[in-house]
Amino acid sequence: MLSETVVSPSGGALAASRAPPVASDSDDGNSEDAMTGSQPARTGRTMLLAVFLALAGTLGALTAPARAAEPRAAFNPVIFVHGQEGSAQQWQSQAKRFSANGYDDGLLYVHEYDTSLPGDDHAIAGLEALVDSVRARTGAARVDILAHSRGTRVAQAYLAVPERAAEVAKYVNLDGRTADSQPGGVPTLAIWSSLQPNGSIGGARNVHEPQAGHTESATSAESFGHIYAFLRGRPPLTTRVLPELPGSVEIAGRAVHFPQNRGLAGRIEVWRLDPATGARAGLLPQHVVRVGADGAFGPLGVGGRGHYELAFVRPGERTGHFYFEPFERSDHFVRLLVSPPGGVADSIDICPAHTALTVVRAREWRAGTADDDRLRIGGADVLNRAVSPQLRQILGLFAFDKGCDGVSHLDAALPPFDRIPFLTATDLSLPADERARGSIPVTQTMRGTGGVEETLAVPNWPSDGHTVSLLFKDYVDIPSGG
CATH class of the missing domain: 3.40.50.1820 (Alpha/Beta hydrolase fold, catalytic domain)
Known part of the structure; x- marks a missing residue:
């Protein structure tokens, strides 16, 4: 045939x-x-x-x-x-x-x-x-x-x-x-x-x-x-991700070593955030759950218009902080991806005076023309032809202070990330605070959206005790109307 x-x-x-x-x-x-x-x-x-x-x-x-x-x-x-x-x-x-x-x-x-x-x-x-x-x-x-x-x-x-x-x-x-x-x-x-x-x-x-x-x-x-x-056998009624009523939204998923996809035991705290600063709203998390060896958690109710942090806590390990755009619809495929010992994260320089970020999106980051993506971290444009060339199909970007010297160099991708499929890294100095009292705005402008900007603000956790990961959606939200 x-x-x-x-x-x-x-x-x-x-x-x-x-x-x-x-x-x-x-x-x-x-x-x-x-x-x-x-x-x-x-x-x-x-x-x-x-x-x-x-x-x-x-x-x-x-x-x-x-x-x-x-x-x-x-x-x-x-x-x-x-x-x-x-x-x-x-x-x-x-x-x-x-x-x-x-x-x-x-x-x-x-x-x-x-x-x-x-x-x-x-x-x-x-x-x-x-x-x-x-x-x-x-x-x-x-x-x-x-x-x-x-x-x-x-x-x-x-x-x-x-x-x-x-x-x-x-x-x-x-x-x-x-x-x-x-x-x-x-x-x-x-x-x-x-x-x-x-x-x-x-x-x-x-x-x-x-x-x-x-x-x-x-x-x-x-x-x-x-x-x-x-x-x-027929077209869908919609190809968009439609919001649910905010009170109906729930999330579920796993904490895993990546890319092995093996579950991790620990404690997950779900915090509601101030969207302007990324600071935690309130003294207590909305949910606290202990997960077993499979890493599975949920379903957990969250507000469909709120900004959330999922903190993953394990004894003797750095605390992982995961930040998301609002969960406008229930999501049972949430993943908290943790690099194992000997993994890619071992190539990130860590120190108490600087924050290290991982920014992920399931749509390639492209740079080089006026119509391509933009990604600004703390006001600095981090995408360019050297850091995120189209042929490398970049999905994840690591931003950290190489050598912890307080100086940024954004004109080249850092090794070994420049040789790892779908990943890249840039030398960006982001001063940290021991109590994370500062805020780092991270803004994407997705290609093909007419310049729509989406910002996630995150606290400036010091990288010697904390990892910070941001997940941007690969589509633009439908306005909620309020």
Whole structure:
């Protein structure tokens, strides 16, 4: 069978108000067949929801979750498989988009594995165990699998065994391994980024996004539109992450050594913050939970419009401080990523007089032209062609004072980070306070947003006793209207 190819310009999205064609949920054909069919009769609730979502695009504000009027049994469970140096963190946005289109959080799973190991046998075995567990837990006959980068190697090896392939309804291959035919004969959608402009899987529906970065091809709203239409046989009602009512939002996740993705025991404190300074609001945390060896915590209720810090405390270790943009929608894929002994963090110079920051986003940081991203830390622009070149596909930036000399050098990426995939580092002096009474504003201007700025303010914790990590979303929030 000849493969079908679609070239998709970056930045597009399927319209929420578009009338969706329907195919049977039991359809096993490829996506070209699955996207044919007749328009179903809508329930009054679903029609009202479609109108509401269409209006949301015009009004720019939405404060209630979207829920499709379909029973849970109508959806296959979805299993996400990350790539090299990955975790559940890269799937947070897509999981929330699935949720906004009616998927119960109990149908969304992630397969995490140790990417510091060169072989895939452990990852394949783990995926097999997870598929069996998810099918038993949900009662589903089959699952859908979405895999990115190295994860496509894992997924395709898994699907090569007919008995395993029979348990998968549809497969999405995101900017990874090519193939002459659909893996295991499973209906396949393949999405390719600018890194693989000629990528193809024979017999699959191949979509090319020539402006997208490698990770962006898996995390973007545009990719979600293609993925949902392939899995469901019709476009999604929305490709945006829609806010829930603030009192309904909850978070859950794990604390892990990264990139091994092994759980860590400790204590997690959830603090509400003053968004202007990052200082803790109140004398006591909103939640205090002790986590076991698997590192799992939650679900924990948080305010949908508030700024939060998750502090991870372990005896004899530096306290980890994790800062987030507001959780406008429930998020069960939160990850507190901790570098293990001998890991990348050992290359960060630490001292009591300076703060060290890690800034992460699941969309590549690009710099060099007026239309690219900007990232300002304490007022200093830290992105440039040397620190974050497009070809390196940077997702994480470390900012610390090299040599603890109080002098910044922002014109080059620091070794060894300049050789580690997806990571970079810059020499930035950020004076600390022993009681973290100062504030460091960190502002991103994301490309393609018309100059929208988003700021996270964090206390200036000294790096000899504290690590500070900031996670920016890979999309721009819908204004809440208040």
